[in-house]
Amino acid sequence: MAADVLSEVLSAVRLTGSVFFDVTTAPPWVAEAPPSAQIADAIKPGAQHAIEYHVITRGSCWISIVDGAPFEPVQLQEGDIAVIPHGEPHVVSSAPRMRAEPDLASHRRPPDESDLPFKLRTGGGGATDAHLMCGFFTCDVRPFNPLLDALPRFMRIGRGTSAATDALLEHFLHLASIDNADKRAGAQSVLNKLSELLFIEAIRTYMDQLSSANTGWLSGLRDPLVGRALALLHARPARAWTLDELAGNCGASRSALVGRFTQLMGYPPIHYLTRWRMQLAARRLTERGAKVAAVAQEVGYDSEAAFSRAFKKFSGQSPSEWRS
Known part of the structure; x- marks a missing residue:
């Protein structure tokens, strides 16, 4: 069930991967990435957020985040995948603590x-x-992306993490090593999809390593009670759920569900349902020909006016403003 909910969220926030740079280096070398907020729209017009990743296909290098709280440089080896979920500026280099001027135009x-x-x-x-x-x-990060807030500043996976990761990585490395002239049609699209799958495996690995003391959406997803509630809400988001009905379907008392859900997620189940509905609605509103009244019904509102009030309260914009 956790995998299904994760897949639904990744689809709703329109996660799209792309392989942008094929980099060959000779020491000394350094490349600095700007904050993703400065380049997200250039990478993909209309993108709200960009997460950068690096796959080391040969040799080794160093990576460090250069903004905010101190972050010690990390050495990456062949086969490692490094992900910067929150788009912070960072440096990749042949030696630690090197700096460069970011190239926005590239x-x-x-x-x-x-x-x-x-x-x-x-x-x-x-x-x-x-x-x-x-x-x-x-x-997308607006109006609601529960996954992004649950991810750390830095993620690293490599060979030996899992059989699935190893298989995906081998396919990715093989395609990456083939010269462009020899690549079959669609190779770029395959690389892009493989990168998305590697990212999902990185999320799963991180989720598996969370301790019982952790909180947040991923912790809720792996919790037996909260995970069951999330699966039910995602399976039928338009249903007029009550706390009693949701708790009964989870095999728990109302107080136990609300207490555990709020402890891990930071707010009760019905608040989560409202936020998730707003994300589903926001995605639908951007689709050609979508009518506000139809979208309202799809996410569980009998009244277009009630939906419009809820959407504006949550997103700061009316449905028509969001669509345009």
Whole structure:
């Protein structure tokens, strides 16, 4: 059930992966990524947020976040995947604590998708020491993305994490190693999809490592009681759920469900349902031909006026303003 809810959320927030840079390096070298808020729209027009990732296909390098709380440099080895979920500025380099000027212009998506990934060679003139495939996951953060807030500043997975991760990584590395001239049609799309699957595996790995003391959406997802409630709410978001009915379907008392749900999630189940409905509605409103009244019914509102009030209260915009 947890996997199904995770899949629904990833679909609702429109997660899309792309492999942007094919980087060959020779020491000394350094590349600094700007805050994703500065480049998200250039990467994918209309994107609200961009998550950057790096796959080390050969050699090793260092990565460090350069904004906010202190973050010690981490050495990445061949086969490692590093993810920066919150789009913080960071540095990838041949040695720790190097800095560079971010190149904003290089992040603009080309008109023709087949021109990706951009091939870059950086650093000194000597023998190459590392090869990286770098890209982005774009997604919505408004009006409600429960996953993003639950992710840490930095995620790292590599070989040996799981059989599924190893298989995906091997496919990704194989495609990444083939010269563009030899790649079959659709290779870029396959790489993009593989990167999305690797990201999902990174989320699953992180979720499996959470302790019983952790709180947040992922902790709720893996909790037997809260996870059951989330699965029911996601399976039938338009249903007029009551706390008594939801608790009964979860095999728990109303007070036990509300207490546990609020402890892990920060708010009670019906508040979560409202937020999730608003995210579903926001996605539908951007689709061509979607009518506000129809969207209202789809997410559980009998009255267009009641839905419009709820949507504006939560998002700060009316449904028609959001759509435009």
